[in-house]
Amino acid sequence: MTWLHPYARFVCAATLLLITAGGMVTSTGSGLAVPDWPNTYGYFMFSFPLSKMVGGIFYEHGHRMIASIVGLLTVGLTVWLWRAEPRRWIRQLGVAALATVILQGLLGGLTVLYFLPTPISVSHAGLAQIFFCLTVCLALCTSAGWHRSGALDTHAPVMRDSTVLALATGLPLLVYTQILIGATMRHTGAGLAIPDFPLAFGRLVPPEWGFAIAVHFLHRVGAAVTALAILATLGHLLAHHRARRDLIRPAWLLLLLVLTQIGLGGWTVLSGRAPLINTAHVATGAMVLGTALVLGLRVNRHRFPDARRVGPLRARAPRTATEPAAPGAPV
Amino acid sequence: MADGGGGDAAAPAAPAFDPATAGDVSGMVMLDGELPAAEELMMNSDPVCAMNATNTMSSTFIGSNGHLGNVFVYVKEGLEGQSFPAPTGMVTLDQQGCRYTPHVFGVRVGQTLEITNSDPTLHNIHASPTANDEFNMGQPIQGMRFERTFDNPEIMVPFKCDVHGWMNAYVGVVDHPYFAVTAEDGLFDLSTLPPGDYVLEAWHEQLGTQTQNVTVTTGQTAEVSFTFTAP
Numbered sequence: 001m002t003w004l005h006p007y008a009r010f011v012c013a014a015t016l017l018l019i020t021a022g023g024m025v026t027s028t029g030s031g032l033a034v035p036d037w038p039n040t041y042g043y044f045m046f047s048f049p050l051s052k053m054v055g056g057i058f059y060e061h062g063h064r065m066i067a068s069i070v071g072l073l074t075v076g077l078t079v080w081l082w083r084a085e086p087r088r089w090i091r092q093l094g095v096a097a098l099a100t101v102i103l104q105g106l107l108g109g110l111t112v113l114y115f116l117p118t119p120i121s122v123s124h125a126g127l128a129q130i131f132f133c134l135t136v137c138l139a140l141c142t143s144a145g146w147h148r149s150g151a152l153d154t155h156a157p158v159m160r161d162s163t164v165l166a167l168a169t170g171l172p173l174l175v176y177t178q179i180l181i182g183a184t185m186r187h188t189g190a191g192l193a194i195p196d197f198p199l200a201f202g203r204l205v206p207p208e209w210g211f212a213i214a215v216h217f218l219h220r221v222g223a224a225v226t227a228l229a230i231l232a233t234l235g236h237l238l239a240h241h242r243a244r245r246d247l248i249r250p251a252w253l254l255l256l257l258v259l260t261q262i263g264l265g266g267w268t269v270l271s272g273r274a275p276l277i278n279t280a281h282v283a284t285g286a287m288v289l290g291t292a293l294v295l296g297l298r299v300n301r302h303r304f305p306d307a308r309r310v311g312p313l314r315a316r317a318p319r320t321a322t323e324p325a326a327p328g329a330p331v
Numbered sequence: 332m333a334d335g336g337g338g339d340a341a342a343p344a345a346p347a348f349d350p351a352t353a354g355d356v357s358g359m360v361m362l363d364g365e366l367p368a369a370e371e372l373m374m375n376s377d378p379v380c381a382m383n384a385t386n387t388m389s390s391t392f393i394g395s396n397g398h399l400g401n402v403f404v405y406v407k408e409g410l411e412g413q414s415f416p417a418p419t420g421m422v423t424l425d426q427q428g429c430r431y432t433p434h435v436f437g438v439r440v441g442q443t444l445e446i447t448n449s450d451p452t453l454h455n456i457h458a459s460p461t462a463n464d465e466f467n468m469g470q471p472i473q474g475m476r477f478e479r480t481f482d483n484p485e486i487m488v489p490f491k492c493d494v495h496g497w498m499n500a501y502v503g504v505v506d507h508p509y510f511a512v513t514a515e516d517g518l519f520d521l522s523t524l525p526p527g528d529y530v531l532e533a534w535h536e537q538l539g540t541q542t543q544n545v546t547v548t549t550g551q552t553a554e555v556s557f558t559f560t561a562p
Binding site: 033060 | 376377378379453457465467471494496
């Protein structure tokens with residue numbers, strides 16, 4: 001058994017922790033608690049005394065420490081993939097992850113040095129999710145389950161179902177867009193622009209508009225659209241691909257996560273952006289994205305170079321086909 | 332003379348008019364309603380602050396008997412075209428007991444603002460002006476100091492410490508010497524003003540601003556009062 005896959009999963013989990021730590025930095029308003037970068041109050045990062053990690057420094061410096069560790073873990077993952085992974089595109093994915101985490105570190109430094117300008121802070125938040133997605137991809141594609149699912153004869157009903165392909169492919173993009181809107185709201189201080197929930201100023205639609213209210217309301221609309229898209233995906237999978245547990249399970253998880261996420265969003269508003277609630281909202285958003293990506297990748301399994309075309313896959317399947325064909329059987 | 336929190340350092344330098352023609356403004360800032368109770372600041376996130384702080388009550392609302400303190404009062408209009416060279420003395424903003432001292436103060440355009448750390452813990456000093464350059468500096472060692480100046484008038488420039496989220500201060504940057512900050516008695520004086528018509532503005536960090544018109548005549552003291560409504 002190779003340890004590469006567990007290691008990739010570990011990097012993925014560490015990245016989620018990093019995003020959570022970043023959420024705490026913003027939620028506690030500690031983004032500028034350490035005014036210099038890459039040093040910390042003149043200290044080399046790893047020699048900064050633990051006794052001085054007080055107040056906002058605890059969050060900001062802690063975030064930098066975790067980021068450094070994730071960066072080192074990513075170097076290890078990239079080297080490991082380069083040496084042990086036979087699939088070229090996965091090795092390239094590893095290099096992309098490394099480049100992304102380096103760029104992410106630079107963006108983090110820039111946003112501190114330029115006093116948290118919105119474009120850089122939102123880019124930092126957005127690139128964090130891209131990096132997380134890359135680690136999710138690497139963890140998934142190095143798994144035994146991914147290898148097993150490469151025999152495409154069992155995948156034929158899904159690959160011929162344009163509805164599920166569209167839904168599962170569009171979901172990660174939809175969730176990512178929603179996260180970008182959320183990041184914009186967060187970094188422009190619009191998190192409480194609409195102070196009530198679930199209504200907006202006591203109405204379904206805000207009675208007045210400005211940038212802050214608009215971006216906040218757009219985030220709420222995006223949440224509703226995302227939830228509906230997830231419901232539609234789950235419903236379609238249950239109706240047409242019920243036997244595909246590898247798809248059904250992430251779809252159920254997505255529904256659970258998105259409902260939790262909406263609840264956390266409302267709680268964030270009603271609590272006046274309590275840091276822990278606000279951060280849980282950020283972390284859950286990342287989990288929604290990661291889960292949507294897993295579902296999207298599995299549904300699009302046939303598009304990957306390591307898919308093994310066992311049967312005559314291009315043959316047209318009957319409209320009523322809802323179950324996977326038996327391995328080796330003609331489809 | 333107005334005391335902008337910087338003591339004698341804020342004294343006017345060589346007014347461009349005959350002081351013998353000057354008049355004064357004397358006033359009071361009142362609060363209509365009950366003064367909100369000061370909130371206790373939770374300083375637990377830094378054990379040094381929690382242990383050493385002597386004042387843990389918020390400075391947002393201070394006052395007594397209907398008078399309101401920590402209000403910045405200044406001449407907003409009426410001095411256009413006149414120039415007042417910046418004084419050579421410094422205004423000091425100190426970090427002591429994990430608080431900014433003073434909480435509200437004034438400084439002249441071009442005047443040196445000295446920022447010091449008297450605490451045995453580290454602070455960052457983050458000023459976020461809109462008409463001047465933003466800065467964020469660290470002072471990790473007790474006794475550290477640095478100096479800054481502001482190039483443009485601005486009411487008000489917020490200061491905060493991102494390490495200790497409860498620490499904030501406000502500085503009014505003006506290009507003349509006619510400003511004051513009220514103490515708990517709500518009183519203020521703007522002395523040695525050239526005769527003329529002025530607009531005074533009073534600023535409070537939570538209650539916003541109010542303006543008053545006032546006419547200054549030679550040798551006379553004009554009376555002005557501002558009344559804010561309690562939240």
